[in-house]
Amino acid sequence: MGILSRSLGRTRERLKGALQKLLPSEKVDAATLESLEEALISADVGPITAAELVEGLQEAAPTGEETRRLLRESMVRILEAPENGNRAEPEPGRETPWVALLVGVNGSGKTTTTAKLAARFQKHGCSILMGAADTFRAAAVEQLCVWGERLDVPVVAHQSGGDPAAVVYDACAAGSARGADVVLIDTAGRLHTKDNLMAELAKMHRSAGKVIDGAPDEVWLVLDATTGQNGLRQAEDFLTHAGITGLILAKLDGSARGGVALSIAHRLSLPIRYVGTGEGTDDLEPFDPEAFVDGLLGEAS
C-alpha cells in the first residue's frame, strides 16, 4: 500500500487542505463546499461528477465530520459499483490459456504494463507468454522482447508492419501449444477517434476467440493517470469497439491523481483493476477502492 499512498500524496494534500477546514462539529458553509469541489476538479474528477458529489453533501451534511464520511462513502460506492472484486486473476495449472488484451491511446503505458502484469502473474506461479501485437510503432516489438528477456518470458512477434490480428492468433496458438497459463497481448497505441484502427482491435479480439474459446478473458484499457476528461471519451470508444472489461491506471506515481477513473467507473460501470506506480516490473498493484479514496481524502488507511 505504501507506494500507492505516496503517489496519491499530492492529491491528498490538496483535498486535505479543503477537508481540514472542516472542523468535526462545525457547520459546513458554501465556501467550504466550493473548495471541496475545487479539490475534486483539480484531481481530474471532472466538473460534472464533482458537482454531483458536492451537491449530495450540501443537502445531507450539517457538520464537517459527516461531510467527510459521506463524501468518502459516495466515492467508494462509485468505485465499488462495477464489481471490482468479482473477476479473479488467472491461476497456474489452467487447461487453456487465460488471455488478456491491453489497449489504449498512444503513450499510455501499455508495453510497460504488459511486462508488469507478466511479472505479477509469474509470481503467482503462472507460465506466461506475451504477444507483441504492436507492429506499428517503431521498436515496440524490440521493447517487449527486452522485457521478455528480463523476465524470461517468451514473446511471439512478427515483422514490424505485419498484421496485428495474425500476431494475436499466433500468440494464442503458441500459448495453447506450450500449455501457457496466461497470454498477454500488447497492442499498438491508437487514438480512439481513428475508426480504422479501432476496427483493427475488433479483429484482434475475434482472432483470439478463433484459437481459444471465450478468449480474450479480459480487455484492459491502459489509461494514463494524467489524462483529463477526454479519458471518458477514450473509455466509451474502446468499450464500443474493443469491448474493454476494465481499466488499468498507469503512471499514478506522479502528481496526477487519475480522478477521471472515478468518472469512468461512475458513467460506464467499468472496474479499475490495477494501478501502475513506477517503472519497475513490481510497480503494479491491484486497485483497492477504499484505499484509493482514503488516499484521496488524506485518511490513514
Add this chain to the structure above:
Amino acid sequence: MFEQITERLQRTLRALRGTVHVDEKALEPALKDLRMALLEADVNYGVVKEFLASVREKALGEQVMASLTPGQQVIRVVNEEMTALLGGAQVPLSLVGPSPHVVLLVGLQGAGKTTTAAKLGHFLRRKGHSPMLASVDVYRPAAREQLLQVAKSANLAAFEGAAETPQEIADAAQAAARKDGHDVLLLDTAGRLHVDEEMMAEAAALSAAFSPCVTLYVADSLAGQDAVNSVKAFADRVGLDGIILSKLDGDSRGGVALSIVSVTGLPVLFVGVGEKFGDLETYHPDRIASRILGMGDVLSLIERAQENVDEEVAAQLEESLRKATFSLEDFRQQLKQVRKMGPISKLMEMIPNMGGNVDMKALAPGEDDLRRFGAIIDSMTPDERQNPSLINGSRRRRIATGSGTTVQDVNQLLKQFAMARKLMKQFGRRGGMPLDMMGPSGL
C-alpha cells in the same frame, strides 16, 4: 457530455437578447455554463477562474453593437480573451548561435517526444536545415532503437553510437553532428515524471552542459488538470523555450494549451496532428480557442457574414422572411450571398451543431447544386419565382430545358425551397439560430 455543455452554453448565449447592454443578471448563467465547458475541456481550475473574471469585466456594460446580438457579443469577448491568452502572433522556431544548434526535447513518459523528434527533423530539413537526431534515453527498453528506426524511415540522420550516460551520448552525438556537417542536433530525452528528483536533476545537468539553443516541452493534449504542475516543474528545473502540443488529432478539447500558456507564458510552436512525419503543424491560437469551446468558428462566421453580405439585400430578405413571403427570387438572392461567403461546406463546418441537424444538412447543397439552382431559378418567369405553386409538369419541363438541367433537378430545388421556407418561417417566428448566428442573411 462536452457537447451537452456547449449546447447549453450556446442556448444560454442565444437567450441573451433584446438588451442594449450586457448586464450582470443576463451574463451570470452564461458564465456558469462557460465555466463548465472550460473545466470539461481540461482547462486548469485556477486558469478558468481568472479567465471568467476577465470575461465578466470586459463583457459587462459593453455597448451591444448594432450588428450583433448580445449573445454574439459575449462570444466575441470570450473568443478575444481566449485568443489573447493563447498567444498572439505565431512564434517561429529560432535557431541562433554556433552550429550545430542543439534542440532538446523533454517531457513526461508517453507524451510523444520520439515521434515529435522525427517530425521536427522532417520539418527542419524541409526548411533547408540538415538535422541529426540522437536519443539520450538510456532507460526505457528499445527507446534508442525506436529513434533510430523512425529516423531511418523519415530518411533523417541519426546518431548510432552508444555510451553509458545521457551526457556521454550527447557529447558524442554533438561531435558527430559537427563532423558530418549537420547544423541542428535534436536530442530526444527519456520521459520523466516532474516529481522524480533524480531524473529532473539529470535533465537539468544535460541542459547546463549543452546550453541548448532551444528546449521544447512536448505536452500531451489529452492531459488534465495536472499538466500545469509538470510543465512548471520542467520550466523551473530545466528551463523551457516553447511547447509542442502532441496528439491533437484526437477529440480532446486541448484545454491544456490554455492552461500551459497562461501559466508559463511560453509559446506553442507546433501541434502534432497524426502519426506521419508531415503531421506537425504550426500553431493557430484562434483554432485552439474555438476547439476548446467546441463552438465551431462562430465568430469568424459572424465576421464573414458581415463583410460579404450586402446589407440592403439582407434587410430585404429579412423583411420577406418576417412576412413569410419568402419567394424563389429571395432564395436566388440568398444563394448568391451564400456563395460570396465561401464554400458552403466550409460555412456549415463553422456552425456549431450543424452536423446533427438533419434539416439544416438537407439545406446545405454542394457548390454544383448552388450553380445549378441559380440556373434553374434564372429560367423561371417572375411569376413563377413569386409563386412556385404555379409550376406544374409542363412548366417544369420547360424550366429544365431552359436551364440545361433535368426535371428531377427542378423537383429537387422546389422541394428544398419548400423545406427552407418552412424552416425560415419557424425561425422567423422564434428568432432562432440561423438568423442569430449567421447574421441577417440567414440560410
